[in-house]
Amino acid sequence: HYDLALFKADGNYYAMTNNCKRCGGKLADGVIEGMYVICPADETPWHIRTGLCRFNRSMSTPTYKVKVESDALFINI
Numbered sequence: 001h002y003d004l005a006l007f008k009a010d011g012n013y014y015a016m017t018n019n020c021k022r023c024g025g026k027l028a029d030g031v032i033e034g035m036y037v038i039c040p041a042d043e044t045p046w047h048i049r050t051g052l053c054r055f056n057r058s059m060s061t062p063t064y065k066v067k068v069e070s071d072a073l074f075i076n077i
Helices: none
Strands: 004-009 012-017 031-033 036-038 045-047 063-069 072-076
Touching: 004 072, 012 063
Parallel strands: none
Antiparallel strands: 004 012, 031 036, 036 045, 063 072
16 A cells, blocks of 8 residues: 655656655645645655655655656556
8 A cells, every 4th residue: 555645846747655754744735846845734845856855865755756658647666
């Protein structure tokens, strides 16, 4: 079972683990600012392509490649 968040930024799709590593908040409910999603629970910014925390680069969350084919998205887990 995977709980993923899917985002679209700059015309590309990105997938990452949905739970914030700091507080457990749901990143899918966050706001996108540039290439970062802001956790709605504690406002921690996570880079949607690399999974790195903006304020503590030793913290990261898993990210997954998203492939677009015709009318479908495929996430490489």
